[in-house]
Amino acid sequence: MNKKDWDPAVVLPICITCMLIGSMTLELIYVILRDSGSSCLALLILTSYLLFNVVGNMWKFVRTSPTIKGVFLEQGSVGQGWVYCYTCQTHVPPRCQHCYNCNVCILRRDHHCALLSQCVGHANYRYFFCSLFYGWLALLLSTILNAEIFIELLHDGISFHSFFLLLMPWMMLFTGQVTPSTFIFAFVADTCVIGFLFCFAFLVLHCSLLYRGATTKEWFGGLARTYDHGWKRNARNFLGERWYLVWISPWVESKLVGDGINFTARQVFHKRLLTSNPYVESPYPK
Known part of the structure; x- marks a missing residue:
C-alpha cells in the first residue's frame, strides 16, 4: 500500500462507509434473531451471502485500478478522439477523462465514487x-x-414526536427526547430506507447506461448511443466475457473485452456487421 492510500481524503470516506455497513448489518442480524421463527436461519444465510457480495465487490473495486498508470499508450496509435492531458502530460484515448480527485486519467471513466474514494472506469x-x-x-x-x-416507533400514531424521531433522530437525541437505544434503531432504520432509495435510483441509471453501452458523461452529453452494440455485447464490454456469472461472486473470473483504449463506434460496428452478413438490414440511410 503506497502513501496515497493512507491519505485521509481516501481513507475517511471508506471508513465511514464501512461503519455504516457494519451498523446496518448488526441491526439487521438483531432484528432477524429477535424473531425466532422458522425463517430465521434462511434469513441469516441470505444476509451473509448479500454481505459477502457487497463487501467483496467493494474490496475488488477499491483494489482494481482503472487509471492509465501502467498502461502503455502507443504514440503511433494517437488518432481521432485522442486528446492531450496537460496534467498527466500524455495523449489519452477516447472515453478517457482526467479525474481531479484521483489526479490521474481514467480509462473509460464513468464518475468518481465518493463513498469509496475511487473512480469507476x-x-x-x-x-x-x-x-x-x-x-x-x-x-x-x-x-x-x-x-x-x-x-413500533409509530405505535401511538403519527405525532410530532414520532415524525421528528424518524426525520431527525439526532436532534431528538441531543434534546433528550429519546433514549440512546431508540435513537440507534431509528437512525439505522432511516439509513436503510435512504440508502435503499439512493441505491435504487443509481441502479436504474446504471442499468440504463449498461443497456446502451454508455458512461454517465456520454448519457448526459447526448452521446448515449455512440458505442451501443446491443445489450449482450454491451454487457460483455462492461462486465467481461462471463458477464452472466459475475453475479455469483466477486472472485469469479471474467476477462475484460478490449483494453480500455480502443473502442468501436456504433455506426462502424453495424457497417462491419453488414459486411459480414449482407442479409442484415442496415439501420442507416444509403
Missing part, C-alpha cells in the same frame, strides 16, 4: 455495478425487516 466497472446491485438487495431486505421497527 474500464477495469473496475464490474465490481462497482455488482456492489450496487447487491447493496440494493441488502437494503431492500433490511427495509422490509425494519418495517416492524417503524410500526
